[in-house]
Amino acid sequence: MRHIISILMENEPGALSRVVGLFSQRNFNIETLNVAPTEDPSLSRLTVTTIGDDRVIEQITKHLNKLIDVVKLVDLTEGNHIERELMLVKVKAIGAARDEVKRTADIFRAQVVDVTPNLYTVQITGDAVKLDAFLQAMAPIGILEVARTGVSGIARGDKVLSL
């Protein structure tokens, strides 16, 4: 099963490599990875999506918790949560395709953020399934480049991941 694990960790050099290294070292898998400092500059929030059965996920969270740089973590998929990913896509847009790309972007509530005579750059946010669907829709027209941030997420309701 796919899990989204959010980690608060020390914003220190080497912290990220320890987290990423742990996954390869213990043969865990990383689907997406996303990391940036939080409102507290001493903390970074890292969100990783991974696939594994309950036993594997238990081991992943235990080993992550064991890392000295990891202050706190939550498996967002254990409860209701909001999952978002941002993607920038360059799509071929010549002739009739220019309208088709724009229309499809509208349907997905995506925005065209840059234009040249030959292509559109589209920005889209949503969960991974929606982004995949958009890519599928664009494929026949011609995808030139894709930049995805990887999943970021937060729990619904009053639950807060903080110190």
Place this chain on the structure above:
Amino acid sequence: MELLSGADMIARFLQDEGVEYIYGYPGGAALHIYDALFRQDKVKHILVRHEQAATHAADGYARAAGKPGVVLVTSGPGATNAVTGIATAYMDSIPMVVLCGQVMSHLIGDDAFQETDIIGVTRPIVKHSFSIRHPSEIPEVLKKAFHLAATGRPGPVVVDIPKDMTAPTERYEYVYPKKVKMRSYNPVTRGHTGQIKKAVDMILKAKRPVFYTGGGVVTGKASEGLTNLVKQLGYPITTTLMGIGAYPQGDDQCLGWLGMHGSYESNMAMHHADLIIAIGARFDDRVTNNTSKFCPTAKIIHVDVDPSSVSKTVRADVPIVGPASSVINEMISLVQGKEIANPEAVSAWWQQINGWRAEREGKLYESSKPGEVLKPQEVVEALCRVTRGEAFVTTDVGQHQMFAAQYYKFEKPNRLITSGGLGTMGFGFPAAMGIKQNYPDDDVVCVTGEGSFQMMMQELSTCKQYGIGVKIVNLNNASLGMVRQWQDLNYKSRHANSYMESLPDFHLLIEAYGFTAITVNTLDELDAALERTFADKHELVFLDVKVDPHEHVYPMQVPLGSMRDMLLSKTERT
């Protein structure tokens, strides 16, 4: 307020931390630190002949003394040579602090002379690592390093120190940090009371219980408590290789150790048990054999200080995360004054166990006949007799390691010092040096083989320099015995590279360093030679014993089988 250079801060910190010995080897990036150590006389630096030996010596010291071993090496090759020793300490959860010199900060990343990203290289084999970014950080970082190394589940910590951080011209305020606070590191100090109650309830009701205890009891200094608890209950106990001596092996309740080369009765008892009480052990593959066939009828209580060890390979029915000592003490207080619920069942269980014991009694190996080449097992039994079972015994890795663990009877924890997790050949001799320095009046003996010994024999020179009187018992079968055994069993005796051709004349080699060497060829020479070896506690003696190269280590679990599937000799199996 006192102003010190980074290098002087390191020397001063080590003094304030109470460090007695530091094992190392100098080089460019570490020279400021070496100069600071030279200008003081509290911390003694031991110059090894290879950085790997520095880590093993510090490791041996740490195991025997129960406090962190300290290593100092230079950047690049100095640090990479230390890697095997760091990995050895990591796998066996040994507290160690490794200070590595590094090229100057402004050169990092330029592929400078003797530059290696040692933080990156060691990342998977350390508990944590630090890079010094400003000299003023040194006291706090070192305090954290020692704290992390020694607390919770212990382990090695690497501190990378760029040369400019120790420059003698730049001075900063030094205060010894008495306390350390880390928001992300709070090792558990006691187990969950509810879980412990539940466990004790199951323990009292068990019909076929077995205690299975490991290195966590030794490093957690919980041997006394464990012995009390097991005695009080009257249950059988088996230990892992790392846990040997945590419970006196001569006691009737002790079944010996378990696993791949564990005793027949231990493995049989584990397989048939209805309750396994695992404390400070990690269900390693050398213990469990095939986990899907592991202890089919047993419920499992698992006590470990490291939550990630619990249910890692075998699911625990009652997991308890906490230090062995406090959990055991809590168990003792809950057991006190209570009777076990099924005394008849337990006594029937003992009958069954004693039956297994009787089956193998006197059949463990065949003694050598007069005039024949010695059996390695006989040598270890004689060694145990001559040293009254009281010596510190270090080993290298292979057949001799298993024989030492099987036939030396350890009554105390921390007396068998062996690389259990990583299985590092070359560990034993430098580890013995580290122990001997801490216990100068005890017998410290390295049981080794001619293959392993040649991996670290340059340390004879270190022993000469510091007058370290360790004993070396070389079980010389002129082959890599364990490799050869596997080749006999699995490769139709095709001995690919397991034969040690062109061995040195150990006699001449040892004498070249000014030490005594004794050669033993037959059983009638053995006891006198051992007496001579241990005559002077402060003299290094090398005992070269020619032993039978055809001998195998038994019992041996059958691969992919359950715990009870064992080869018992070259012709018998369960």
